[in-house]
Amino acid sequence: MKRIAVLTSGGDAPGMNAAVRAVVRKAISEGMEVYGINRGYAGMVEGDIHQFDAKSVANVLSRGGTFLQSARYPEFAQLEGQLKGIEQLKKNGIEGVVVVGGDGSYHGAMRLTEHGFPAVGLPGTIDNDIVGTDYTIGFDTAVNTALEALDRLRDTAFSHGRTFVVEVMGRNAGDIALWAGIAGGADQIIVPEEDFDINEVVHKVTEGYATKNKNHHIIVVAEGVMSGEEFAAKMKEAGDTSDLRVTNLGHLLRGGAPTARDRVLASWMGAHAVDLLKEGRGGLAVGIHNEELVESPILGTAEEGALFSLTEDGKIVVNNPHKARLDFAELNRDLAH
Amino acid sequence: MKRIAVLTSGGDAPGMNAAVRAVVRKAISEGMEVYGINRGYAGMVEGDIHQFDAKSVANVLSRGGTFLQSARYPEFAQLEGQLKGIEQLKKNGIEGVVVVGGDGSYHGAMRLTEHGFPAVGLPGTIDNDIVGTDYTIGFDTAVNTALEALDRLRDTAFSHGRTFVVEVMGRNAGDIALWAGIAGGADQIIVPEEDFDINEVVHKVTEGYATKNKNHHIIVVAEGVMSGEEFAAKMKEAGDTSDLRVTNLGHLLRGGAPTARDRVLASWMGAHAVDLLKEGRGGLAVGIHNEELVESPILGTAEEGALFSLTEDGKIVVNNPHKARLDFAELNRDLAH
Amino acid sequence: MKRIAVLTSGGDAPGMNAAVRAVVRKAISEGMEVYGINRGYAGMVEGDIHQFDAKSVANVLSRGGTFLQSARYPEFAQLEGQLKGIEQLKKNGIEGVVVVGGDGSYHGAMRLTEHGFPAVGLPGTIDNDIVGTDYTIGFDTAVNTALEALDRLRDTAFSHGRTFVVEVMGRNAGDIALWAGIAGGADQIIVPEEDFDINEVVHKVTEGYATKNKNHHIIVVAEGVMSGEEFAAKMKEAGDTSDLRVTNLGHLLRGGAPTARDRVLASWMGAHAVDLLKEGRGGLAVGIHNEELVESPILGTAEEGALFSLTEDGKIVVNNPHKARLDFAELNRDLAH
Amino acid sequence: MKRIAVLTSGGDAPGMNAAVRAVVRKAISEGMEVYGINRGYAGMVEGDIHQFDAKSVANVLSRGGTFLQSARYPEFAQLEGQLKGIEQLKKNGIEGVVVVGGDGSYHGAMRLTEHGFPAVGLPGTIDNDIVGTDYTIGFDTAVNTALEALDRLRDTAFSHGRTFVVEVMGRNAGDIALWAGIAGGADQIIVPEEDFDINEVVHKVTEGYATKNKNHHIIVVAEGVMSGEEFAAKMKEAGDTSDLRVTNLGHLLRGGAPTARDRVLASWMGAHAVDLLKEGRGGLAVGIHNEELVESPILGTAEEGALFSLTEDGKIVVNNPHKARLDFAELNRDLAH
Secondary structure (H helix, E strand, O other): OOEEEEEEOOOOOOOHHHHHHHHHHHHHHOOOEEEEEOOHHHHHHHOOEEEEOHHHHOOOOOOOOOOOOOOOOHHHHOHHHHHHHHHHHHHOOOOEEEEEEOHHHHHHHHHHHHOOOOEEEEEEOOOOOOOOOOOOEOHHHHHHHHHHHHHHHHHHHHHHOOEEEEEEOOOOOOHHHHHHHHHOOOOEEEOOOOOOOHHHHHHHHHHHHHOOOOOOEEEEEEOOOOOHHHHHHHHHHOOOOOOEEEEEOHHHHHOOOOOHHHHHHHHHHHHHHHHHHHOOOOOEEEEEEOOEEEEEEOEOOOOOOOOEEEOOOOOEEEOOOOOOOHHHHHHHHHHOO | OOEEEEEEOOOOOOOHHHHHHHHHHHHHHOOOEEEEEOOHHHHHHHOOEEEEOHHHHOOOOOOOOOOOOOOOOHHHHOHHHHHHHHHHHHHOOOOEEEEEEOHHHHHHHHHHHHOOOOEEEEEEOOOOOOOOOOOOEOHHHHHHHHHHHHHHHHHHHHHHOOEEEEEEOOOOOOHHHHHHHHHOOOOEEEOOOOOOOHHHHHHHHHHHHHOOOOOOEEEEEEOOOOOHHHHHHHHHHOOOOOOEEEEEOHHHHHOOOOOHHHHHHHHHHHHHHHHHHHOOOOOEEEEEEOOEEEEEEOEOOOOOOOOEEEOOOOOEEEOOOOOOOHHHHHHHHHHOO | OOEEEEEEOOOOOOOHHHHHHHHHHHHHHOOOEEEEEOOHHHHHHHOOEEEEOHHHHOOOOOOOOOOOOOOOOHHHHOHHHHHHHHHHHHHOOOOEEEEEEOHHHHHHHHHHHHOOOOEEEEEEOOOOOOOOOOOOEOHHHHHHHHHHHHHHHHHHHHHHOOEEEEEEOOOOOOHHHHHHHHHOOOOEEEOOOOOOOHHHHHHHHHHHHHOOOOOOEEEEEEOOOOOHHHHHHHHHHOOOOOOEEEEEOHHHHHOOOOOHHHHHHHHHHHHHHHHHHHOOOOOEEEEEEOOEEEEEEOEOOOOOOOOEEEOOOOOEEEOOOOOOOHHHHHHHHHHOO | OOEEEEEEOOOOOOOHHHHHHHHHHHHHHOOOEEEEEOOHHHHHHHOOEEEEOHHHHOOOOOOOOOOOOOOOOHHHHOHHHHHHHHHHHHHOOOOEEEEEEOHHHHHHHHHHHHOOOOEEEEEEOOOOOOOOOOOOEOHHHHHHHHHHHHHHHHHHHHHHOOEEEEEEOOOOOOHHHHHHHHHOOOOEEEOOOOOOOHHHHHHHHHHHHHOOOOOOEEEEEEOOOOOHHHHHHHHHHOOOOOOEEEEEOHHHHHOOOOOHHHHHHHHHHHHHHHHHHHOOOOOEEEEEEOOEEEEEEOEOOOOOOOOEEEOOOOOEEEOOOOOOOHHHHHHHHHHOO
């Protein structure tokens, strides 16, 4: 393979730039030419494609977000969109593609591969909810950003004897909430993977103040459960009488310079994606499992280790869905009394 | 004066601990004894008062919030509350008090002084809205925290071509919005001290995207104007068609390790308050003006330089109200095109 | 087991406080009493031992260093020292001990266990060089601190077209250098686990400037190789003509608020150590391997999975010495051209 | 004036990019064209000059260092160098220049003005040692970076009961040492503006440990005094017996994202420089004094308020040399006992 391209797709995540840099640098060191595609699949279809040299990525390693930009582009799920994209790839002489993004982006990579353009997916999202990997690019940064916010909020919670409900991102996964909550010493962590009893939540708050063991109380709520505002309203309904405030960390978690871990992971995965393409392999997603890089077929049977299977009537099934570490929920209950 | 006390009052602000530390250390180096009063005037009335030694404040310089805690206590506006507080001061042999807090706290300091307990106020609030000082303790930290958030949000705004409305604290003052907005390269800054035309706001957004000069747009809104959610709703009403998101930095701005500037300012002011008490002077508020410390009578006539005057019917008048720097609003318009 | 104690030993590392907090909180939630021993084995021998309650560790999670302090105490390698320590443990009714520290500290834990006081070791050091664990408590923070420094130095290296030699800690291990170097985009990383040719090093520098591909050059040198000053002198001897500066990050890497990862790891390990003591198990070191906690006998045969064995003449042998990831060295060569 | 240029000169400082951005944006909003000159006066002479548009400076506000780069170029002190530079300015139709840099750079600005190219100087250096301004661009960031390092070192100093000598930059000025030292709670601050007695220094260390008031000791030494290593050696000679370590923060202080204050100051000054050029005024240096911008003639008589005067035999005299705040040295002695 002589010429490859790289794009970022889906929600931005810190470390995406490190992944793109690694793809560019590794490809050049393997004697390949490498192109950047702006704004994900949308840019591919529009031909927003430019050649990179090693200096193109000289200043991106520490930047958050994605300098290639990202865009939603549901049209790429349709054959027509795919064919338009492929036309542009052909026009530019591109033979393989690296896609950095969420698992929605993986399907595009699968289709490109089926059309003869080997494509490899890298897991780029803060939510850590992608199948086939223990960690996603961006997760560690988001957790540390949430932690920094918790440390700040604790200052003011302590100073005023307040209860804070802190909403964190994570889509349907509780990973950010669990990691940031344990690290930040949250008194309670509410995640979508576990039921909660609002009366129990309020009881713990009340009891904490009553025993004078705590003068403040911090509850981390994953957005997959409900919004922080809704949660606080439920607490009030259930009889909470504390001085209760809500903070939604929201989009703050998506930005910022990536942590060392996210940069290393992204660099490692980016280089590995080039190795796979060099061998002509596509339709694969790279992950990290037990401290080593692994790759899985994006589509296929569970026996083949594929991330997704198709049912007879064409529906997508996730073979081995992501699970948050509920032992961490248990751990926090032991530490937060 | 042989024995003084220190308390924090009103909303917490980074640097309050540095101020308390300076009061304690300076008092000890002047041969005085020094006591800490927990939870502001509430703790004074309840007698929640403890002696400090130099080691008591060994680890507080870098901590956000106030380790003495703070509490609202409107009862101290009444004579009855004041007399109870004074009883406790007498019981502990305390002869003078340093109050770190907002200008609400200054009135208590005035009353104590009138009752024979010289009290000095230090301006502790993130909002920078206290009369008699160019800067308050906590303002610089809050601005830098807001700036860090703006830098993060820009990453994701750029990556997705989005418009962000970012709400920042500041009560009725636009200072945090102006400083953080200029430093963060905000495209528009909306402050309570200046009218705005929502159609103009939306026009700038639309024009920015149309000319391709900008692929994203960040608007900082001071809470004194309205909430970020309300502002975004108004923009939509006025015809904004961009991908618009709202982030409320909220209580994040109150916490965190204080910046160098806030620690230096707090240390300097704290030591100065002790100097004033040593001379038996009270009823004063310390400020910084043109890079030097100044002190002003809290209550008196405008001619005396007092911060507040009483009208004939007993109402409080602010003699020289805080003004935000509207030349900074102008500056940002020049730079943000 | 009804009453346990915890101490920190060896060089301080961010996250040690999180580990101590977890031991205290978990022990209390298991109905145990828990004591803190100040200044490591020295404090044990001197009886510097105090009971903790849940609030004792209320503010330590985000603090760097170790609030229990640490001290070198070679006397504990001798039987006499151990017996004195045990006397103090008995006096306080302590039945088991958690030791957070480097592998030197593990030997003390082994001896206590042999004397009937089950002791469990947790790996606390920034160097990541402890056997029996993929990661040590403190490593992730140190890497991120080094990374932040590299990001700063790059600003000035770029601005002036300079070469920087940056010395980082790590004792005989290259882990900090490798992780921080990859994350920081170092042009070259020199670690003790790999030979280097100083002429090659200088050649890369010269070539980088000559091809105009780089206007600056950053070389990370692990302290286990030699000091940054020595390395720079060797470069000059070998003919380097660039504007060369040396920075030694030194003790900066030991301090600072721990990262999320270090806090989670420390919390998890701390709780696990209590679980082991509860079952009466000692002479073990806790580690993380493949994302799960593991425990290994500190002393025993390689077949038993022990970390250390004794030879017939009483020497200590490391059964499965720590290895830095040299594939990361390779990765960096691919990315840094 | 229709076309102006901007360059950075001397040591890099955080906020230089914010100043350049402000010059570019303000000039464009005034209807001027604006050019960037790479690598200071060296680039001017070589004609390394390029036109900017508003987007050229889209991502530089938060970047440390100077994206225009800087270089030493003593040849510009000679007429020949100046004439070459002017030739290049003429070739590009440039009529005025903004120079961001240390006071060495001001002389070049003066010469350009004398040759008919009005040039304005902005004070860009971390050292805060430039005449005509209360604060320089970069100083606040450097102080905060030093402070962060002091906070880290305190963690490890406390954990091990150590003495740290911390060397900070500042050329012949003690400003960074004084501000960072007070903010970081340094036990002693040694600056070039004040004599010190090494026996006194050691006595304070010894006494601190002896009275058990302190278990650690941090001494900040400005580089203008001597190196940290030399200072520590002198302490040992004078009988210090503590566990003494040296850290040189060195070039770390030059990099990093600028603080809010540095960005605001740089933005404000940059816009003001354009206002001056628009009126055809040159030979001036912009400063901030008592919270307002001021401008001073670079060369002239003291009566005119000029920063520098020439003696009859052509020597440069500084009219009103920068002075560090020695009241801060006094303040720290009061707080650090």
